[in-house]
Amino acid sequence: MIYEIAEITIHPGTNAAFEAAVGEAVPLFRRAKGCLSMRLDRTIERPDTYRLVIGWETLEHHTVDFRGSADFQAWRGLVGGFFAxxxxVEHTENAVSGF
Structure with a gap:
């Protein structure tokens, strides 16, 4: 599995609306080819900074299939206005599993 980790900084004071928009976008990821998981984490020390973590079967499921889709455009339409x-964006793969 490949993880897409996107660090997203939003305009101050828009947290609730941004989180609602990401919640609205969940079905876009759920139906994306090769998408296995999706979550949004808020950084405690910097509350206007988030990490979107998405599990993909392969790198190409993100970089080719999803980014080339109408659902990617819909995603950006929902959340792009919040971006400061x-x-x-980085992609990771597991190197060591602890416990």
């Missing part, structure tokens, strides 16, 4: 700066 472009999201920083």
């Amino acid at each position: 700066e472009p999201p920083k």
Whole structure:
């Protein structure tokens, strides 16, 4: 499994509306080819910063299939106006499983 981790900084004071918009977008990810999981975490020390963590079967399911889809455009339409700066996106894979 590949994890997409997007660090998203939003405009101050828009947390509730942003979180609601991400909740509205859940079905877009649920039906995306190769999408296995999705969650949004808020950073405690910087409450206007979030991490969107999405599990994909393969890197291409994110970078080709989802990013090339109408659902990606719908996702950006729902949340893009909240972004204070472009999201920083990285992909990870498990190196060591502890417990």
